[in-house]
Amino acid sequence: MTILVTGATGTVGRHVIDHLLRQGQKVRALTRNPATANLPEGVEVVAGDLTDPGTLHPAFDDVSAAHLITFGGDYQPLRHGQQIVDLAEKAEVGKITLLGGWQEGTLESAVQASGLEWTFLNPVQFMANFLTDWGEPLRTTGVVREPYGDRKSPPIHESDIGAVAATVLTQDGHAGQAYHLTGPEVLTARQMVRHLAEATGRELRFEELTPDQTRREWGTGGNRPDLSLFRAFTQTPGVSDEDLVEILLQMYGTPHEYGTILTDTVERIIGRPPRTFAQWAVEHAHHFQPHGAA
Template identity: 40%
Template sequence: MTILVTGATGFVGRHVVAQLADAGHPVRAMTRNPAAARFPDGVEVVRGDLLDPPSVAAVLTDVDRMYLFPEPRTAEEVVGLAVRAGVERIVTLSSGAVGAGLDTDYQLPVEQAVERSGCAWTHLRPGEFASNTLRLWGPSIRAERVVHHHMPDWRGLPIHEADIAAVGVAALLGEGHHGRAYDLTGPERLSAREQVAAIAEALGEEVRLVEVSQEKARDLLLAQGGWAADNANFITGFESYSPTEMPELTAEEWDAAIVPLPTVEEVTGRPPRTFAQWAREHAEDFR
């Protein structure tokens, strides 16, 4: 049994690869740039790009299970290639926004393609990634030891990417996960202010949090470029997640709806990692 991991160098994918390798299972890690990839010994590294389906077809030999990174533009074709190659089980990285009815045009089409395939399927639907703080705040913390935020006391449920991966690995290897869509959260409600404090403690240095306007927060993310700029309007509230209308809830109702879910522990048998642990593991990334 060979397991193909697409998006193998991503925040979650790299943990899927490592955890499968640690469990002693043959892993084929697909990446667009194998020469730059770093994986555990014994992992088969192959070149492939979800936007180039023929390159995926070339690495599907002897694969019967697959971890699928979401790429809606080619999902139907890639999933079809997987089925024809003999893949029997697909675990999809999706988003909690799908279950909330807020995503109709990104992760949802990938989920639908997988469900139509006839394969056994499981969807991973995490909410707020702890790793997003690295992409959003990393540049300013490294440069100035500061974070600019327009809603520093708004609380979320950041989840460690290794916990998302652990649920995915359980679904790839175990039984009883077919037809399940797992909503995943971290174990505690934390504000941006509290997350910055955890990063500062991990660094052993002060990190200031400066409250700014919504407009200023967006401008700073746009100037940063990359993923932060691509998502600046959504992150700062100038755009909704998808064309679907957001529910009409008060700030208090939204806050009350942010409740830690037991899914990680139910599936893996152990409590999810805390944000403080995530910050300690990534402290060097913020230096």
């Protein structure tokens, strides 16, 4: 039987596929553009879009399990969750993993009310997010300029999320669970920049902005990071950039237990400790080198 992976070309989807292939599983990958998917040999690539259930019928044909994401290409929650669940039930799909937890859409509730054997995977922060958030400033200036440098999080390696998904999809004992996934340590933003400095051999540093500096620099569209992903995950599509900066300042400046607590879930499921941020930094050091550097 075949395991369907949606979000197949995304940050986590590629790792889900890699781990399933290592297990010898037959994998079908859903992507909006198969011609540019660039997935491993042996993966069956099919065209489809989770935001358009009418395109999904071939993807679910003869599928035994499926890894689903709860958002579309614009990172907004899926609006047609019940239709996706109906397709999965009609195809007699067994196990389902749902990657999400940042926002509530229609797919989560539809899956919970179904007869599917579901498991929610809720990571707090991907290590890969720092490729987008810090890649350009560290390549060009060697400096991350953000507020609240001592804010904490337990970032998780995206490959470990993929390993958990692959295990849950192929083993019993995980039905009806919502797994809070974290890395092995709680780190501050400053500490993560130091790990990147060690991995790259560069003098990288964190420069803390005051809230007022953040409002002036980010609110006017100057040297602020791309806020589009944050906008999607806060489900505030109509809010102004200035108000979005205020939401971000409040989030960064207010400790949140769920966002900083460590869990042993990854190790319990895959049988080894999750990878550290220092390991991730070494693996991705080339992304933080100046343009044109060897």
